[in-house]
Amino acid sequence: MSTTMADVQPRPGDPVITPALVAEHGITPLEYERLVAMLGRTPTFTELGVVSALWSEHCSYKHSRPLLKTLPTKAPWVLQGPGENAGVISVGDGLAVAFKIESHNHPSAVEPYQGAATGVGGILRDVFTMGARPIALLNSLRFGPLTSSRVRWLFAGCVKGIGDYGNCMGVPTVGGEVVFDPSYEGNPLVNAMCVGLMREDELIRAVASGVGNPIMAVGARTGRDGIHGASFASEDLSDESEAKRPMVQVGDPFTEKLLLEASLELIRSGHIVAIQDMGAAGLTSSSAEMAERGDVGVTIDVTKVPVRETGMTPYEILLSESQERMLVVAKLGSEDAVRAILGKWDLEAAVIGEVIAEPVYRVTEGDRVVAEFPGSRLVTECPQYTIEARESETLRAARARDPHGVAPRPEERDDAWTLEQLLASPTIASKAWVWRQYDSTVRTSTVAGPGGDAAVVHLRGTDKAIALCIDGNGRHVALSPRNGGRAAVCEAARNVACTGGRPMAVTNNLNFGNPKKPEVYFQLSEAIAGMGEACTVLETPVTGGNVSLYNENPQGAIHPTPTIGMVGLVESLAHVTGSSFRSVGDKIVLLGEPTAELGASEYLLALHGLAIGEPPVCDPHAERRLIDAVLESIRAGVVRSAHDCSDGGLAVALAECAMVQRDAQFGFNVDLSAWAGLPRRALLFGEAHGRVVISTASPGQVLSVAARHAVPARVIGIVTRAEDGARFSISDHTFMAPVAALAAAFHEAIPLAMDGDTPAEHAIASSHAP
C-alpha cells in the first residue's frame, strides 16, 4: 500500500541541511542518498536527527545483523527469541524466565557512576516490559590495571552506580565478573544482565496494533538528557566525542521502582496492547520499532509529551534519552484506567499519539508535520554493511610466539610463590570488595549468591532453581577469535553445570572495536561463528543480546570481548552444588585432561605482562560430554563440590576450592605425577578447557559416570585440614603453600589496591553519589 506523503516544510528556526550537518549526524553520503530517495525530498532537521539515531549502529546493527543471523535461536523451550525487549524461555510449571544483557560502555567511560547506574536501569526495563518481575541482576566489567588512579575511579564509580541502582530496586545482584587488562584502559566495559520471572500467560510483546489505539508516554518527564546518546555510542571515544558529549543521563531508581510496579499492574490489567522502554534514541526508536513490528503506522504530537524543561524542540523531544520512561499502546477507551494505575504510583501518563492504518511514521508539532517517513522503511531501509575481514598481522604474530620460550622469573623456582602471585592478580582475586556493595539476598530466594561458579536463585513455589552466570575472555578471543567465541559459551555452560544447572539458553553482549576496520570485522565475524558453533552443540540457543562497537580510542581497540550470559535450570534444590571443599577426607577428582597449553593465560599476563601464544583449544563436543558427566554425578548425589578450571588453571582452581570461603577453609594433597611429562607451568597454570575439580566421598561412582560419558577422569588427591596446607607433588617435585597465605593473597588483593593508601578515587565516587 503506497501513500501520498505530505510535503513537509522545514521548521522555522531549525538549521538548514548541509553536507557538514549530515556528516555531524554520522550519516554517510550513501546513507543520505538512501534517505533522500526514501523521502523523495530533502529531510528536515528533525528527520535528520531521527534517522541518525535509528541508523546508528546501536539501533540498526548495520554492521552486525548479517552475522547475528547465523546464531542458533530455536529450541522447544524458547518462547521468545531475539528481536524483542528480552528473550524468554519456559522453565516448566507454567513459569517462564525473561533475560537480556545490555552494555553501557560509552556513558560509563564519561561518568562511571551514572553511566553504570542507568545501564542497570535500562536492562531492568527491558525485562519488566515483557511482563516479567526482575528477580536477579548480574554484571560484567572490564577495566585497565588498578595501578592507574583513573581506573580506580572508574572501577569504584561503576560498582557504586550498579549497586545503588539495583539495591534501591530491591533486585538482588547475584553474580558477574570483573577483568583487569591493559586493553581496556581507555575503554572500560560495563555490561549488565537482568533475569525476570513470570507465568507463561503473562508474556506481552512490544507490537503496536489496533488502528485508533492511543499511544501514551508513561513515567518520568522528558528532559534534554543524553540527546544523541545512541549515535554517541556508535563512535570512537575521541576529543570530538568529548566535546559532543551528550548531556549526562541521571538515573532515578526510585522512579524506576514505581515504574516497575505500575508497568506490571498495567500489563496484568489488560488495558494495554503493548509496552516498550524508551531506551537508546528514546521516543524515536521505541515508537518506530513498535510500529514496524506491528506493521502499522503511528502519529505522534510532540507538544503532548510531558517535558521537564521549557523550549524543547521536536528534535530534542524525539531524541531525548531521559531515563525511567515507557511508551505504551493502550486500548481505545482505556486511557483513564491507565492514568489511574500510574497515578496510584505517583507517575504521569499522557496520550501523545495514535496507531494509524496508513503505513507512515508521522511526527507533528501541534498541526505542523515536522517529520514523516514511509512507515517501516524507516527501520528496514537502513543499509547493511559487510566489510572485508582480515586478521591483524600483530595478533597473528603474537599468537605465533611460543609461551614455553618465555624465561621464568627467578622467584618462580618456588611454585608456591607463583601461585600466590596469580591469586593476588585482580582478575583472579576475590571480587568480594565488589559484591559486598550489592544486595544479593533481597527477595530471599538467593540460594547461591556471588562467590561461586554460577549464582542459583530459587523459583518459589517449586523445588526448582535457575543457575546464572556471565563469562567472557577477551584475551583468548583476541588471539583466536573463533575458538575464543566457542570458549566463552562453553565456560559459561561449565559454570552453570558446576552448580547443578542444565544450561538452557544464552544472551550475549558483543563488545568490539570499530567494525569498519577489516581487523575488527574479522574478530566480530569469527567470534560470532565460534559462539554459534558452541551454542548449537550445547543446545543453548541465543535469545537476544546487545552489540557495542567502536570501543576504541586513539591508543587502539579493546580486546574483542563477547560476554555470555547463561541461564540454566536446576531441576531440584537437592542438586545445588557449591565450589568449595566441604569435608576432610573427601577424594579430589579431576574431570578432563591437563595439556601443554599455556598460551593467552593469566599466568603470562600477570607474571610476564604478555598476551601471546595459541589459546587453549575449546571443543564444544567434549564440553558437552563433561557437562553431562558433571550433572549426572550431581544428580546421583555423589558430588560434594564442583569447580571449573578457568583463569589461572588447575592450581588456582584447587586453591579456590580450599579457601574462597574465608570461614570454612581446607587444605589438600594432590599428586599430578600422571602428567609429569607436561611442562610444569602448563600443568599448574595453563588454562586448558573442559576441566572440572570435584570433591566426593564416592570417587568410584564419579569415575564410572565419567567413563560412561567418555570423559577422562582421575582421582588426584584428598581434602585435608587447612593447617596441613596446599600440597602438590609431581613425581619427585613437591611443594606446599600455607592455605592462610593463599587466602590472604586472594582475599586482600583488591581491598589493598582500592583502599590501601589511595582513598582519592573512593572519595570522589562517594562524594559524587547522591
Place this chain on the structure above:
Amino acid sequence: MKAAIVRFPGSNCDEDAFHAVSGVLGHDAVYCWHKDHDLQDADIVVLPGGFSYGDYLRPGAIARFSPIMREVVDFAKAGGPVLAICNGFQIACEAGLLPGALLRNESLRFISAPVHLRVESVATQFTSGYHVDQVIRMPIAHGDGRYTADADTVERLEGEGHVLFRYVTPDGERTSGANPNGSVRNIAGIVNSGGNVLGMMPHPERAMEPLMGSVDGVPLFTSVFESLLAGTRA
C-alpha cells in the same frame, strides 16, 4: 494472628516480610498502602526494608509523613507491637518512635553481608524465643546503618536493657572488627521504652528457611506471635 506490612513507595522487602509471616509461619499477612489510613485490624505492624522515597534527603525522612504513619504511631502508642527492619528502623527513628538516628556507614559504602549478632536481652516480646548471649546470624544490606544517639540516650538504652542486638564476632565478642557500619557500641537493634517497638538494621525476614542460609530469624517472629497469643488468651 495478623501482620500489617506497610507499603511505602520504594519499599522492597515488603514481599519478603509477607513471605516470612504467611509463607513460612502460616500467619495472616496483609499489605497496607501508605496513602491509606487503615491497618486492617492487624495485631502487629511491620515497617519493612527498602528505599522509601528513594532515601532522598535522608532515609526515612519523607516516609515518616506518609498518611498511614499516623495510624502506625497511634498503634505503637497504644502498645501494639511494631517491627521496624532496616529502612523501617530509619523511618521509626525519623518518626520519633525510637530514639537516635541512622547515619551513612562509616565506610561510606553499602554493605551486604551476613553478620553475627548477640542477643542482649530476652526479656522482650521480640526476643523471648532466644536465650541470653545467643549468637545468631542473618544478613545486613544497607548504606545508612550507623546507629547514633547522644550519650545520655545511649546510657539509658543500655541501662534499661533496651539494646537487644549487638554486632559481634562468630564467637560472641564485641569488637570493632565485628562492627560493619560504625554503630555506637556495635548496636544493631533496640526497643523503645515501652518494649513494643523494635528497630533493627539486620534482616530477620532473610533468615527464615534453610535455603536462605539461616533460620535464626524465626524465633524473633514466633516470640512476638506467641506473646500476642498469650495476651489474647489472658
Place this chain on the structure above:
Amino acid sequence: MTRFRLAIHIVPRRGILDPQGKAVTDALHSLGFSGVGDVRVGRYLVVETDAESADAARASARSMCEKLLANPVTEDFEIAAVEQS
C-alpha cells in the same frame, strides 16, 4: 506574593563523626593539598518559594528545616540567604 530564593545549609552536628568529611580530607591530601585541615560535608538546598515578605520567607525556611530538611538529632541548619528571585 513575591518569589524568593532560599539558600539553606545543613551540616552534621559537631562531635558527630563525619566520615565523608574525613574521606575528602584524605583525598585532598593525597592530591597534594597539604595545607588542608578539617573538612565538613553537609547539604546545600536552594528552595524557590512564594512569600508575602522576606521575613515570612525566612520564617517558612526555618519551619521547613525543623519539620523536614534537617534531622534535629544529628544536624544543624542555617538559612544562608533569602533573596528575591
Place this chain on the structure above:
Amino acid sequence: MTRFRLAIHIVPRRGILDPQGKAVTDALHSLGFSGVGDVRVGRYLVVETDAESADAARASARSMCEKLLANPVTEDFEIAAVEQS
C-alpha cells in the same frame, strides 16, 4: 601562612535531572508549603586550609572543586566564602 575557612556550594547542573530535589519539592508540598516551586539539592563543604592570601585560598578552592569535589559533567560549584579563621 594564614588559616582560611572556605565555604563551597556544589549543585546539580541546570537541565540535569535532580531526583532528590524533586522528592523534596513533593514532600514540602504535601507538608503544606504550597508556595514552594523548584528545589535543588546539592552539597555544602567547609574546608579549613592554610594559604598565603585570600586569593591563594580562593584559587586552591577552585582547583579542589575541579580536581575532586565537583563532578565536572553533572555539577556546578561556587566558592561561597573565603574567610580567615
